[in-house]
Amino acid sequence: MRQITYREAIREALDEELANDKNVILMGEEVAQYNGAYKVTQGLWEKWGDSRVMDMPISEAGFIGMGIGASMLGTRPVMELMFWSFAYVAFDQIINNAASVRYMSGGKINCPIVIRGPANGGTSVGATHSHTPENFIANTPGLKVVCPATAYDAKGLMKSAIRDNDPVYVMESTVLYGELGDVPDNADLPNGELLIPLGVADIKREGTDISLIAHGRSVIVCLQAAEILQNEHGISAEVVDLRSIRPLDEETILESVRKTNRAIYVEENKPFCGVGSQIVSMIQEKAFDDLDAPVLRISAIDAPAFYSPPVEKMQLPYASQVVDKVLTICEPAYA
Amino acid sequence: MSTSAKTTPTTVTDPTEFATYAINAKMTTEEKIHILAEMVRVRRFEEAAFEQYQKGKMGGFLHLYNGQESVAIGQISLLGQNDHIITAYRDHAHALGVGMNMNECMAELYGKITGCSKGKGGSMHFFDPEKNYWGGHGIVGGQTPLGAGLAFHLKINGQKGCCLCYLGDGAVNQGAFHEALNLAGLMDLPVIYVIENNGYSMGTSQVRSSAWKNCLAYRADGYDIVWDMINGWDIYEVRAKTQIAIDRAHNESRPTVIEVSTYRYHGHSVADANAKKYRSEDEIKRFECEFDPIKVWRDRLYTEGVLTEDRYKQIDKAAKEEAKASVLFADESAYPTVEDITKDVYWEVDNDTIAGRTGRHFFND
Structure with missing residues (x-):
């Protein structure tokens, strides 16, 4: 079977979902012109342009809140956190607004966002950059959280996360980005694409x-x-x-x-x-x-x-x- | 350091100046009276809510807008199909202003199933997306990036519209607001930040909570955003200056920051110490006598000869009756049930999709 890296698998998922739905946009620090701090989004800005792949200032509370606001009207932003450790400066948006807006509006609003990025230790970047907040997120009703371990899962879960109509937070690993794994070509798949449902171990x-x-x-x-x-x-x-x-x-x-x-x-x-x-x-x-x-x-x-x-x-x-x-x-x- | 508010107007607006602006000059008598009626509705609704709150019919907080009605009602009177609004927790007037009815709002205060958020939001969290009303947000400043996002959606979809995003004078010191301003200025977002400056950040006066030069809106200069100041009790001025910001958003896709001088009569929430603690009774009385937005507008319409005392009495009576009926509606409505607690959490679960049925979403017994 074809082997690609975990990083390439996520990139393929993003690329396919940009093609699949015009409401999908990528936002984040260095995701466009710079090609991604960890090269996950490499080539996507060149392919999709400014209207779909957008660099954001170092302003996590601002741009994630902006993405949440836009999602209430139907935009489907996929927002990169350079590290999930940076989520903490945006917790009001990530926890309060994204998780609660549907509930507090009595179900009138939904928030189809994805926030993705690495959440791991093991790279000697110190305590502030090595957080693994999946337990915080999973503790919050209204949010979903996935942690892919392989290239195959990273692609399939990312695509499902983007199509999900609730906030889905994807926690990746910088240690895994370069790891190769089997990921079939779409042409070899019965449905022509790789979708792994959330909630299946x-x-x-x-x-x-x-x-x-x-x-x-x-x-x-x-x-x-x-x-x-x-x-x-x-x-x-x-x-x-x-x-x-x-x-x-x-x-x-x-x-x-x-x-x-x-x-x-x-x-x-x-x-x-x-x-x-x-x-x-x-x-x-x-x-x-x-x-x-x-x-x-x-x-x-x-x-x-x-x-x-x-x-x-x-x-x-x-x-x-x-x-x-x-x-x-x-x-x-x-x- | 003085503890008093800085909202005292230095000059009373020339009543004729803003009346001549096109957006006001073309108003019909009925449009003028409608604005008055809407302000009276908000006042009577909140008075009724206050009365019921004191009887113990509601939980939590009740942040009343009494004294500020001209801001929301004056601005909402300008909005079109693609214009959206979002505000903080003092949100009743904005809700009624966009057309939500008193029954659903009163029932929400009571925590009843017939409330606009089915009893899940309460006073601070009214929503009606079909009327372009995106809440009702409880965390100070937390709604300001969301307002940028609503404008961002309009922009990237090529829709000519804007978002009016309200915040209080206390919110200008939150980081989220500055991040939102930077994004709005940087990305040319059609968003209008309306600082409703009632002089008090909860119980802390403006001079004790904010560092500023000239005014709070002046901070927008640092983000290359045009700003303006408005005497909030003058409907003509509110409309005239807000329309300029709306035109800027619609035609140039550029943001504006507007600081509106206004005043609230009640405490931050009705339970706060108010005049016993951080301001004087005299100050409150002076604003009620001289700058009450309903009186100011009513008297102006008398002067213009477009309103009679009888008509005003009818408006007032109708508002009181509507408010009374909403109390009855809320009293008679049922509470939500324990089964409702886990509804409206996940879209996929509520809609019984395959995704909603896959894996465990809730971790109760």
């Missing part, structure tokens, strides 16, 4: 002994850990990728846990009230009798993001850490 690797459940880049970490577990310990780990945090596919998670009877949630989010907290709570409530061990979590070490490169790598989940945690609740087939 994906089994990234099948297994029988333990469920490693994750979102975003931690899915990749879990896949690495699963390989080690299989090769070195004879443990068959299943890797469940949430893909979409809200809406959430609870059934796929529960089905996996009912099969393996053990689970660990792995994420870059901080532990306190992280996404994993919600998932673990749900598992104990709905699959208690199927569990052979406590459901564990691996999160970022609970402190602001560390700068020093080798230390920051140890702050975020890594494969051998996942392996070690699994071995605390799984009996190895061979020692």
Whole structure:
């Protein structure tokens, strides 16, 4: 199958949706003339011009609020945050206005926006640039949040996010932008395009002994850990990728846990009230009798993001850490 | 430092000056009387709301517009099909002005299902997109980028229109407003920011809350945006100067900042300390006597010979009856139910689409 990078996959999604609906526009800092701070939008301004791909000043509250206002009249803005960490200067717009305007108007208004950009640590840019606010967003009714881990998912989820009539916040990863993945040509797809519905999790690797459940880049970490577990310990780990945090596919998670009877949630989010907290709570409530061990979590070490490169790598989940945690609740087939 | 407002007019407008502007000179008698009637409707509606609030019929806040009616009503009288408005939380007059009816507004204050937002918004959050009315926003200054966005949509779709975006004098110190001004100036947006300067940022007077040179609107200079000042109690001046801004938006796609001097009689919300804390009874009385927009306009229409006392009494009586009926309507309406809590959150869920049925959206039992 054709392989493209995660970055190219998002770009293809944006390009296809610009073609699909004239109301779709791209807005953000450096997205047009500069070709995108992380080159996600490379070439799109040249192709679509000023009326569809627009540079914005460094003014997140201003331009995101402007996008929300325009969306109330039917524009469908896809707004790039250079880092999701910059969302915090625009939280009134992102949280209060986007999530509440439909509700407070008694359903008279909707807000079909997408806000996208990287939300990850691991690149030594310090605490202010390494936030992972998916738990904040998922905590807010009215908003949707997706965290693609692969090029395939990034393309399919982005296209669905743009077509969705509610605010969808897409959290990408600068670490993944250059990663290659299988993404079919549209010509090879039955419907001629790749759309992945929000709210559907994906089994990234099948297994029988333990469920490693994750979102975003931690899915990749879990896949690495699963390989080690299989090769070195004879443990068959299943890797469940949430893909979409809200809406959430609870059934796929529960089905996996009912099969393996053990689970660990792995994420870059901080532990306190992280996404994993919600998932673990749900598992104990709905699959208690199927569990052979406590459901564990691996999160970022609970402190602001560390700068020093080798230390920051140890702050975020890594494969051998996942392996070690699994071995605390799984009996190895061979020692 | 003085604690008094800076809204006292230095001169009373020459009543003939703005009356001669084309937009006013062409007004019919009925149009003039309609503006009076609309202002009276707002006043009587809010008086009725205040009375019911004091009886405990409503929750939360009630931000009354008494004293400021000429601003919203005068400006809304100029708007056409592609002109939109958005405001902050003192939003009742704008709602009634665009044609929302008293029943749905009173019922919303009561939190009833028949309210304009089905009881989900309350006093600060009235909306009617079909009448180009985009709220009703509770966070000070938070609506100002949205106003830029409404104008932005008009611009990129080639529609000749504008957005009137209201804010109070307290909102001029919010970052969002400055970001919105920069975007409006930079991108040639047909938006008109109307600073309704009633002299008090909640309980803090203008001189205690804002640093300024000449006036608050002057800040627009830094964004290369044309600005103007208006004596808010004079309907002719409100209309004449606002029309210039609307023409600028329609014909040049350029923004304007307008600072309107006005005055509110009640506290920021009706529950605040008002004259007991941050201004004098005398100050309030003086504005009520000398600059009440309804009296000023009514007396002008008397002087012009287009209004009789009988007609005014009819208008007042009709407004009182309409307000009374809205109280009855709200009293008799049902409350929403617990089942309504999770409606109107997601468009896809409400419309029962495939997307709305995929995955769990709500995390209740």
